[in-house]
Amino acid sequence: MNAAIDNHWYPVAMISGIDAPRETLLLGKKISLGRDGGACWVKDATGTELPTVERFGHLWTSPGQPNRDLFTIPEADSPGRRLVDVGSVKVKCSPLRAVENFLDIAHFPFVHTDILGAEPHTEVDRYDVKIREEVDEVWATKVKFYQPQAAKSAAGGITTEYMYRVPAPTCSVLYKTCPPRPGEWDIITLFVQPLTDEWCEVWPWMALYDDDSTMSEMVSFQQLIFMQDRSILENQLPRKLPLDPGMEVPTQADMTSVAYRRWLKKIGYTYGAQLVAA
């Protein structure tokens, strides 16, 4: 038992995908989940029921005693948004590496070439990063980047503005310029289920304004992006995310990552992390 790790909410299934009961892993331990009529349940290996929350199209649970409710995304409730269940992808990497990669902008031109970035537009301008103590979340704001095809709904290249939010150690929410509705934010999330400390199941979910694309096209777009990251994530070394400065030298563009690691260390979240300098 480690309360700093166990007392968080974790995604374990897409609700629309639960048909028969099944087993999965959470923090290296077997759990089972299923649905009786309308309500979903999760049990640990001893058959004890674990707490559940159904939110953002996903089933969440906790092996501990969460001292607060699962975070909310009030913007996602506004009418007219299409809620996109993207499904899951398994990745052999630390869950914290998966979140950190989601927070990184500098890799766009090289990994998501001609979609989320393109050479020679590789510079990441200065942006603001803050650990918001009052809500205990990491936020990066005023992030701007040139993108050839920012979303399925984008007709051509635009400078996209981003806000990143880390409301829980293995979750990130991205607010991003909405091509068809300037003034609104598209919401793209990355919910990471830590199967073990070096293996995760990633459940992206989106709440978008897009009246033209089919649901299949929006799912395809997000799977395309995430699978471009997968092979990179599986090759990152050291395998666990170093929380202490060491061999890695961050640059200005890595401010969000630096804040994320600092915050993880502050709250004692060490699952998938290494504390001795690499």
Add this chain to the structure above:
Amino acid sequence: MILYDYVLSASCYKVRLMAALLGTPLTLRAVNFHPGREHKSPEMLALNPKGTLPILTDGDTVLTDSADILRHLTADHPEWRSTDDDRWLAFASALNASLGLARLHDVIGYDADIDKARAAGVAALRTLEAHLTEQRFDGLIFLTGSKPTIADIACFPNIALAPDGGVSLDPYPSVRLWMRAIRSLPGFIEMPGIHRLHELAHPV
């Protein structure tokens, strides 16, 4: 021509890549294979009772086998054909049950005897490495000669995506040179897991 397409499918990518190399326009229809299982929907089963992807329609013609689709796309392109193609099209098709299955297991949780699938994949890679090494002794880089054919395009996706299924390509230098030659072809397009060659801003 309309391709019913899934962005992460190695077999759909064969078709997209072949069309791109030929400069043949395709209309893509995204099918939510995962998690939606849309390829098993009544509409898709009406088009292809096997419930598989890719599906290519060209007027009244409906093709559901990727080797047949590659032949169809290159019907008027004899430079993309060789008398040795059939052997490699069969080899490519068999990769779906080895490297292809290992990848679906590791990425989206397909049921599989993963050790068996990977072992069969390694055996196929050794066969390919031996053949491509022989070819190199003769100064040839592609499977059937000095130029690529549908044989290369059919084999390339599942081979290049082997690491997605936990099978390393490090031990196969001839395979890697062959993949590089394919990635260098004019008009080459990538898919997730297969990166394009980045141009040097200042070539050395």
